[in-house]
Amino acid sequence: MDSVVLASPENYKVSYSLNPLTNKKSIVDPKKAMEQFQRLKARLENHVPVHIIDAKIADPEGKYPDLVFVSNSALILRGIPSKVAILARYANPERQGEEERVGAYLKYMLGYKIISLPKTEGLYFEGQGDTRYSYNEGKHHLWMCYGAGRTTKAGIEAVTKAIQNEQKNTLTIHTLHIIDKKTYHLDLCFMPLINGRVLLHTSSFSVASRKEIENHFGKDKIINVPMKYMYACNSVQLNEKTLLIPKLADGCRQWMHEKTGMRIEEVNVEQFHLAGGSVSCMVLPLWKLDPVKL
Numbered sequence: 001m002d003s004v005v006l007a008s009p010e011n012y013k014v015s016y017s018l019n020p021l022t023n024k025k026s027i028v029d030p031k032k033a034m035e036q037f038q039r040l041k042a043r044l045e046n047h048v049p050v051h052i053i054d055a056k057i058a059d060p061e062g063k064y065p066d067l068v069f070v071s072n073s074a075l076i077l078r079g080i081p082s083k084v085a086i087l088a089r090y091a092n093p094e095r096q097g098e099e100e101r102v103g104a105y106l107k108y109m110l111g112y113k114i115i116s117l118p119k120t121e122g123l124y125f126e127g128q129g130d131t132r133y134s135y136n137e138g139k140h141h142l143w144m145c146y147g148a149g150r151t152t153k154a155g156i157e158a159v160t161k162a163i164q165n166e167q168k169n170t171l172t173i174h175t176l177h178i179i180d181k182k183t184y185h186l187d188l189c190f191m192p193l194i195n196g197r198v199l200l201h202t203s204s205f206s207v208a209s210r211k212e213i214e215n216h217f218g219k220d221k222i223i224n225v226p227m228k229y230m231y232a233c234n235s236v237q238l239n240e241k242t243l244l245i246p247k248l249a250d251g252c253r254q255w256m257h258e259k260t261g262m263r264i265e266e267v268n269v270e271q272f273h274l275a276g277g278s279v280s281c282m283v284l285p286l287w288k289l290d291p292v293k294l
Contacts, residue, residue, distance in 0.1 A: 001238075004044055005105070005284040007053040007070040009037045011062040014275050018092050019184045021230075021276035033271040037068070040267050040282060047238045051110065051286075058101040066095055068272065069281040071187070072129035073102035076112075077163065078287045079140040079170050083112045086162055091124040091150050099127070102284075110286070115166075117158045125155035128284060129185040134192035134216075141172045141216075145186040147206075148178040174216070177206040187280045191233040194240050197221045197260060199233045223259045232256060234278040236285070238265070246270075246278045 012033055017024035044050050059067055066072075072095070077084040085106050088099040106112040117125060130151040134141045142163070144156045153175075160173055176186065180203055183189035189204035190213075198217045202210060202224045214222060225232045229252050235245040245256055247268040257264045269278055 001048050001285045002288040003049040003051060003286045004236075005051045005053060005070055005102075005110075005286065006037070006041060006044075006282060007058070007067045007102070008055045009033050009068040009272075010055045011059055011065050012055075012068045012272075012275075013065045015065050016094050018094060019276040020182045021184075022274070026274040028271055028274055036267075036269050036271050037282075040269060040279065043244060043265060043267050044236075044238075044283070047242070051105075053102065053105045058105065064095070064098045064101065066275065066277075067098050067101065069129070069275075069277040070102055070284045071281050072127045072185070073099040074106065074127045074284060075125075075131050075159065076128070076284065076286055077166060077171075078133055078142075079290050080167050081289050082166075083110070083286075083289065084115065084166055085112045086115045086125075086127075086159055087117065088127040088129075089117045089119070089123060089125050089155060089158075091126065091152075115162050117155070117162070120154065120158075122152055123154040123158055124150060124152045125159055126150045126185060129187050129281060132186055132190055132192055134198070135194075136196065139172055140170070141174060141192075143174045143176060143186065143190065143192070145176040145178050145190075145209075148181055148184040150184055151186075174212060176209040176212070178204050178209075179206050180204040184276075185281075187234050188231070189233050191235060191280075192217070193243070193260060193262065194237055195261060197223055199223050199225050199235075199260070201225050201227065201233060203227075229255070231273065231278040234280040236280050236283050244279060246273070 014026045075086045132143045183204040189201035191199040243262045
């Protein structure tokens with residue numbers, strides 16, 4: 001990562017239930033949520049610069065309580081010599097509009113070219129919540145998913161077309177089918193690691209998708225994550241050796257270290273679990289640019 005974007009949680013609360021992990025009767029403790037956000041920010045600042053979208057400025061009306069889950073609002077393209085972001089097209093009306101606030105920040109504060117997808121019925125895409133990158137054999141791979149009620153096949157097709165217009169043939173795209181609605185975003189059930197291993201909730205995917213993952217990474221590289229460690233895949237790679245994970249059930253940190261072979265840092269974001277989001281949902285990574293190849 002070159003740096004990351006976070007969105008402050010002043011307006012964060014559980015106002016609705018859009019996913020199976022949320023109980024809309026949950027009450028967020030604003031003080032605890034802000035303390036946990038600040039600890040996440042501090043952990044990240046030990047490794048990379050952190051940009052903050054101020055919710056008081058970006059959302060003064062308090063219309064978007066989920067803005068803090070900023071990763072869902074955009075896909076930052078990798079492997080090209082320019083700064084390009086494809087904005088989300090949210091499936092749920094409650095979140096529609098968040099992507100425009102994030103896009104404005106990326107454009108006017110950080111200098112990104114912004115690509116907006118067509119506003120077509122049935123065309124939905126939820127940013128880096130439904131995408132993951134991997135890298136092998138000198139090439140970036142982008143994994144996208146459909147089937148959980150968020151990103152759709154039409155959304156994947158539109159994103160693929162936009163990427164091809166920007167990147168030509170420098171990125172290999174894979175499409176996965178999620179069958180378990182409990183893991184409603186790809187970043188809840190699939191995480192390729194820099195060392196070639198991959199964290200996976202195997203039961204989240206169709207047989208064909210599991211086969212594609214297995215063929216790409218190899219059986220010996222797949223780490224099947226038990227559901228008692230829900231949110232383990234929702235981690236962030238800080239560098240080649242370090243993984244930042246949410247504080248979960250007892251034993252998860254040691255289990256993650258043994259299985260991944262990486263150094264594990266842990267941060268408590270349990271207030272954000274009340275809305276069905278965790279560490280990766282709250283972090284929008286900005287990638288280092290590839291030099292122009294002459």
